[in-house]
Amino acid sequence: MSISIIKSTVEEMVKPFIDENGFELVDVEYVKEGSNWFLRIFVDKEGGIDIDECGRVSEYLSEQLDQKDPITDAYFLEVSSPGAERPLKKPEDVHKAVGKHVYMTTYEPVHGQKEFEGLLQSFNGEVVSIREGQRNFEIPYAKIASARLAIVF
DSSP, X not given: OOHHHHHHHHHHHHHHHHHHTTOEEEEEEEEEETTEEEEEEEEEXXXXXXXXXXXXXXXXXXXXXXXXXXXXXXXXXXXXXXXXXXXXXXXXXXXXXXXXXXXXXXXXXXXXXXXXXXXXXXXXXXXXXXXETTEEEEEEGGGEEEEEEOOOO
């Protein structure tokens, strides 16, 4: 089974529990690190998610995985908060981040660079506007390779 199919299968399995409890599924990763596979589920909620809530998600998902057994490899299951530098995976995530400090990379140079960090001023579904120091950048959403919240020191 491909990694993308595993990720979508796990998303479908955990989504009812996530929705029922008012949580948000931020991301699902299935990655190999060294000789080990890891299935990582990142969940959040308004005001932040605590370790007990992550434990409840882990217990539920673990039961579902045992019943349906969609992953043939041995793996470690990890359920956690996305942390302060939360990834912005979906357009809705980017909309919610307007007014916050972000870090974004692009697939190819835009305005002569591939990395942007600054205040996310707006997002209209097609273009993000970032203020980096005294400069404003308009970046086509389709060219964004990765985006996350960024901590300002």
